[in-house]
Structures are given as C-alpha cells and as structure tokens.
Amino acid sequence: MKSSEIRKSFIEFFQKKDHKFIRSAPVVPIGDPTLLFTNAGMNQFKPIFLDESKPEHVRAVNSQKCIRVSGKHNDLEEVGIDTFHHTFFEMLGNWSFGDYYKKDAIKWAWELLTDVWGLDKNRLWVTVYKEDQEAYELWLSQTDIEEDRVLWFGKKENFWEMGETGPCGPCSEIHYYIGENIANQSSEGVNIDAQYWELWNLVFIQNERLADGSLVQLSQSHVDTGAGLERITSVLQNKTSNYETDLFQPVIKELESKSKIKYVDNPVPFQVIADHIRMLCFSIADGALPSNEGRGYVLRRILRRASRFGRVLKLEEPFLHKLVPSLCELMSEAYPELMEKSTHIKLVIGTEETLFNQTLGRGINHLEKLIDKLDSGSTISGEDAFKLYDTYGFPIDLTQLIARENDIKVDEDGFDSEMSKQKKKARQSGKFKLKDKNINWVTLSSEKDSEFVGYEYLKTSSRVLKYAEIENGFIIVLDKTPFYAESGGQVGDIGSISFDGVDLTVIDVQKQNEMIVHLCKGEVSNWSKATSVKCLVDEDHRNNVKRNHTATHLLHAALKSVLGDQVQQAGSLVHPNYLRFDLTYFEKISKYK
Numbered sequence: 096m097k098s099s100e101i102r103k104s105f106i107e108f109f110q111k112k113d114h115k116f117i118r119s120a121p122v123v124p125i126g127d128p129t130l131l132f133t134n135a136g137m138n139q140f141k142p143i144f145l146d147e148s149k150p151e152h153v154r155a156v157n158s159q160k161c162i163r164v165s166g167k168h169n170d171l172e173e174v175g176i177d178t179f180h181h182t183f184f185e186m187l188g189n190w191s192f193g194d195y196y197k198k199d200a201i202k203w204a205w206e207l208l209t210d211v212w213g214l215d216k217n218r219l220w221v222t223v224y225k226e227d228q229e230a231y232e233l234w235l236s237q238t239d240i241e242e243d244r245v246l247w248f249g250k251k252e253n254f255w256e257m258g259e260t261g262p263c264g265p266c267s268e269i270h271y272y273i274g275e276n277i278a279n280q281s282s283e284g285v286n287i288d289a290q291y292w293e294l295w296n297l298v299f300i301q302n303e304r305l306a307d308g309s310l311v312q313l314s315q316s317h318v319d320t321g322a323g324l325e326r327i328t329s330v331l332q333n334k335t336s337n338y339e340t341d342l343f344q345p346v347i348k349e350l351e352s353k354s355k356i357k358y359v360d361n362p363v364p365f366q367v368i369a370d371h372i373r374m375l376c377f378s379i380a381d382g383a384l385p386s387n388e389g390r391g392y393v394l395r396r397i398l399r400r401a402s403r404f405g406r407v408l409k410l411e412e413p414f415l416h417k418l419v420p421s422l423c424e425l426m427s428e429a430y431p432e433l434m435e436k437s438t439h440i441k442l443v444i445g446t447e448e449t450l451f452n453q454t455l456g457r458g459i460n461h462l463e464k465l466i467d468k469l470d471s472g473s474t475i476s477g478e479d480a481f482k483l484y485d486t487y488g489f490p491i492d493l494t495q496l497i498a499r500e501n502d503i504k505v506d507e508d509g510f511d512s513e514m515s516k517q518k519k520k521a522r523q524s525g526k527f528k529l530k531d532k533n534i535n536w537v538t539l540s541s542e543k544d545s546e547f548v549g550y551e552y553l554k555t556s557s558r559v560l561k562y563a564e565i566e567n568g569f570i571i572v573l574d575k576t577p578f579y580a581e582s583g584g585q586v587g588d589i590g591s592i593s594f595d596g597v598d599l600t601v602i603d604v605q606k607q608n609e610m611i612v613h614l615c616k617g618e619v620s621n622w623s624k625a626t627s628v629k630c631l632v633d634e635d636h637r638n639n640v641k642r643n644h645t646a647t648h649l650l651h652a653a654l655k656s657v658l659g660d661q662v663q664q665a666g667s668l669v670h671p672n673y674l675r676f677d678l679t680y681f682e683k684i685s686k687y688k
C-alpha cells in the first residue's frame with residue numbers, strides 16, 4: 096500500500112464510525128503561547144478538552160502535521176541517526192470529545208491494525224499504565240491479543256502529557272517488533288530495544304496539569320490517539336526504516352543523483368537531509384521564517400544542520416532549495432498548501448542556505464583546527480563555541496554534533512555564560528536606565544504613585560512623592576503625571592515641572608515597573624514646597640511623536656502590501672523628528688520590489 100493510501104484508509108476507517116474529518120492545523124500554532132510548534136494531533140482540540148470551547152462533532156479524525164524539535168517532546172538528537180524519529184512527521188489520530196472512551200478506542204485500533212491492515216499479531220505488543228486495570232481488562236476482553244503481550248508500565252512510559260501544562264491522562268501504546276526473527280522477541284525489549292517501534296498511542300484524557308504541577312480532574316473523559324504515519328507505512332511496506340518508504344525515497348533518490356553517492360554507502364547524511372527538508376518546507380509553508388530568535392532560530396538550526404550534512408555528501412553549493420519542488424509534489428495531495436507556497440519556500444531556503452554557505456566553509460575550517468589541537472575525550476571551551484556561533488553562525492548544536500563525531504565535548508555552560516555576557520554588554524551600551532540599587536531616593540510622601548493622566552491632560556497640578564539626585568540633575572516621581580513614559584521604542588514626553596520659583600526641564604520620562612520617573616534638569620535648593628507642582632507637557636513634541644507613531648503603522652501596512660505577509664516588524668524607534676522601522680524579510684529588498 097502506498098503511504099497516501101494508508102493515510103486515506105485510516106481516515107475512511109474512522110469516518111465509517113461517524114468521525115468527522117478535520118483538516119490538519121498549521122505547524123505554527125495559532126493562539127497557544129505554550130507551544131513553539133504543533134507537536135501532536137490533539138493541540139488544536141486543547142480548548143475542547145479544557146472545557147473552553149464546545150466541539151462541533153463529538154468524534155473527529157485527521158492526519159496532523161507535527162514538529163518535535165524542542166520542549167517536552169524532542170527527538171532532534173536521534174533524527175537521521177536512527178531510522179524512525181523525525182523532526183517533522185504526520186500523526187494519524189481519532190478523537191472522542193466526551194463521547195466513546197477506552198473500550199471503543201482499544202477495539203477499533205486493534206481492528207484497523209490487524210483486520211484491515213493485516214499486521215501480524217505475533218509482532219504486536221501493548222502497554223498500559225500501572226494504575227489502569229480497566230484498560231488492561233479491555234485489551235483482553237475486546238481483542239484477541241495474547242495475555243502475555245499486554246504489559247504494565249509506569250508514568251514515564253504510559254502517562255501522556257502535552258507539555259509542562261495542559262490536558263493529560265493515562266495511555267495505552269501499541270508497539271510492533273520489526274526484527275527479522277519473531278522467535279527473538281521478548282517482553283523485556285518493549286520500550287528498551289530499538290527493534291520495538293511504538294506505532295500508536297491511545298491517550299485517555301481525563302486530567303489537566305496546572306502550572307503549579309498539580310493535577311485536576313476534567314469534567315469529561317476524552318480519547319486522543321496518535322499513530323505515526325511514517326512508521327505505519329514502513330511496517331506495511333515491509334521495511335525496517337522509514338527512509339526506505341515512499342515518503343522519503345523520492346528525495347533520497349534525488350540526493351543520490353545530485354551527489355553521485357549511493358544512499359546505502361553512507362545513509363546518515365541522506366536521512367538527516369531527507370528529514371530536515373520536510374520540516375523546513377512544512378514550517379515555511381505555514382508562515383515560519385528562519386531568524387535569530389524563537390521559532391525562527393529552530394528553522395535556522397535545522398537548515399544549518401542539513402546544509403552541513405550536504406558537505407559530507409560533497410554538496411558544497413546550495414542544494415536544499417533544489418529539493419523543494421519534488422517534496423512539494425510528493426506531499427501536496429494531502430497538504431495542498433505546499434504546492435501553493437512552493438516558490439516562496441524555495442526562495443526562503445535558497446536565500447538562507449546561500450547566506451550560511453558563505454561562512455560554513457570558514458567555520459568548519461576553524462572548528463577542525465580546534466579539534467585537531469584537542470585529544471579525544473576533551474572539551475571545546477565555551478569561548479571557542481561562542482566564537483563559532485557569533486562569527487561563523489554555528490548554532491551550538493551544530494558545534495556539538497561535529498564535536499561528537501570526533502569524540503570531543505563542548506562546554507555548554509561556558510557557551511551560555513559567554514552568551515549572557517554579550518547580552519549584558521549590549522544592554523550596557525544602551526542609554527541610561529534606571530536601576531533602583533544605584534539611587535538614593537528621598538521620600539516626601541508614601542502615597543500610591545504615578546497615575547498616568549496624559550491622554551486627557553497636558554497640564555496638571557501634581558505632588559512630588561519622591562526624588563533623587565543623579566549625575567546631571569534629578570529624577571522625580573509624582574502622584575499623577577501628564578508625561579508619557581518611553582515605551583515600545585517610542586520616546587517619552589518632554590516639558591517642565593515648576594514650583595515656588597523653581598523651574599525644572601523634563602528631558603526624558605521612563606518607566607520602572609509601574610513607576611513613572613521624570614528625568615529633570617535645573618536647580619532646587621528647597622524641596623519642602625514640591626508637594627504642589629505644575630506639570631506642563633511640550634505639546635509640539637508630543638504631536639510630532641504622535642505623527643511618527645501613526646507613520647510607523649502606515650509604513651508597516653505599506654510594506655505588507657508590497658512585500659507580503661512575510662515581512663515582520665522587528666522593532667521601531669518613534670522620535671519627534673524621525674522614525675526608524677526595523678524589519679525582517681527573507682531576502683534583500685530591492686529598490687523596485
């Protein structure tokens with residue numbers, strides 16, 4: 096059976112059992128700050144499990160695009176080295192939202208695997224959570240599995256959690272022995288030996304893990320299952336490696352023809368590249384872009400890892416982008432968004448790998464020289480690892496990977512400490528920032544401070560609650576203030592604060608937590624009258640800042656309309672005389688784009 100037929104037959108099997116087909120959610124999650132990437136089929140249903148929304152249908156089936164490269168479910172180290180972990184994979188799943196529960200989930204999973212797909216029952220093993228007697232009994236009463244093939248496991252293996260927080264519950268997993276000789280199987284191998292593949296996980300969602308670590312009972316019990324299409328395909332196509340299936344072979348064949356090297360002669364680089372190109376294409380199709388932060392940095396790391404493995408295949412010129420059209424063709428029947436975005440994906444990957452290629456060669460030379468000087472088993476210092484990152488764009492895991500191949504370690508803590516030093520330096524080179532510990536405040540009144548009234552008033556009568564002398568003047572906190580504090584790249588107001596013959600010029604306004612602090616120049620000999628002061632905001636300054644603020648929004652909209660949604664605001668500075676708009680875009684913007 097072809098992989099596309101397997102995907103289809105899974106969906107149709109559950110459609111016949113009244114499940115509604117729901118399209119895969121994007122791999123870039125919408126509205127869930129706890130996730131960098133969609134990592135399981137159930138992600139899009141999280142609000143239903145948590146009673147935050149009502150399902151349109153109580154039974155659902157889908158094939159979900161998933162990425163697992165960070166956080167709780169992270170397989171990156173294994174990817175390409177073994178033959179069954181991936182950065183990107185498809186999860187086939189069926190769901191019950193407060194409808195059927197363990198009995199049907201177990202019965203149907205077994206029926207599909209053994210009756211419909213005809214898997215050999217003498218290779219299948221099942222695990223249940225140590226406290227889930229009900230699931231154990233259901234396996235024996237609802238299926239014809241042999242009793243000694245149902246095994247008990249603890250929390251690590253059989254209590255599934257989405258992340259640090261969120262829906263969770265006991266689970267029952269179905270494993271398949273891929274070894275050559277079935278006589279060599281034993282229950283001891285399950286969850287230990289790499290020849291026993293977890294094919295399908297049936298999760299019985301009944302709890303929520305809260306941020307404080309506690310577990311609460313949900314109002315209803317649900318079913319959430321996940322079966323890896325790549326592994327099922329491998330098993331049904333009689334292979335012992337996912338890379339030998341029709342999901343990966345077209346890309347591997349293309350790489351063979353580009354590199355003139357045979358896959359069987361050196362499988363790992365082929366596998367890494369064939370895996371990573373899928374992750375890159377799917378994530379870029381769903382709106383992610385390589386960058387230096389967060390999700391974008393994950394893409395950059397994956398691309399650089401793939402690019403480096405290209406060198407092992409003697410592919411020195413950018414080559415990854417050339418794999419995009421065939422991958423998009425292969426997968427677009429199930430995921431049409433790939434074909435729609437293929438030109439964009441190719442452009443993004445091509446631009447990024449060209450950029451990295453310019454420094455990759457020099458970085459590898461530098462790293463090789465470092466490694467040459469070290470004995471096997473020793474460590475690359477944090478400073479050297481940081482230099483590779485900072486000067487040659489080597490993500491730490493790429494340095495680790497190459498070091499590991501040479502039996503060398505990397506001082507990760509040292510790297511982190513160099514990184515914090517650099518961040519600190521960058522902060523210090525910025526303008527004066529308030530730091531409480533350096534300031535000797537004189538308190539005149541301990542009332543609640545800093546009510547901001549500057550949207551309604553440009554002039555107020557206020558009270559000074561505390562002040563302090565600094566290098567070139569004073570800083571003052573008022574009970575209420577019309578002065579807008581610097582925020583989000585927009586400069587603070589200027590103006591004056593006067594009282595009893597004293598005239599202070601307000602040159603800047605900053606926020607420290609909820610406190611609004613006015614930086615003033617002038618002379619004060621007696622603060623006793625400062626309990627009643629007149630504040631006046633410079634109206635021209637405020638209006639000019641406002642205009643430039645509006646202009647940043649207009650510019651942003653114009654950029655989006657000319658360059659498309661890929662253009663991202665990376666920061667801005669709004670000043671009365673000018674504005675600066677920082678943006679990220681995957682390629683150099685030409686004058687006449």
Ligand code: GLY
Nearest residue numbers: 135137296320321
């Ligand atoms: N939600 C089931 C799984 O990811 O295994």
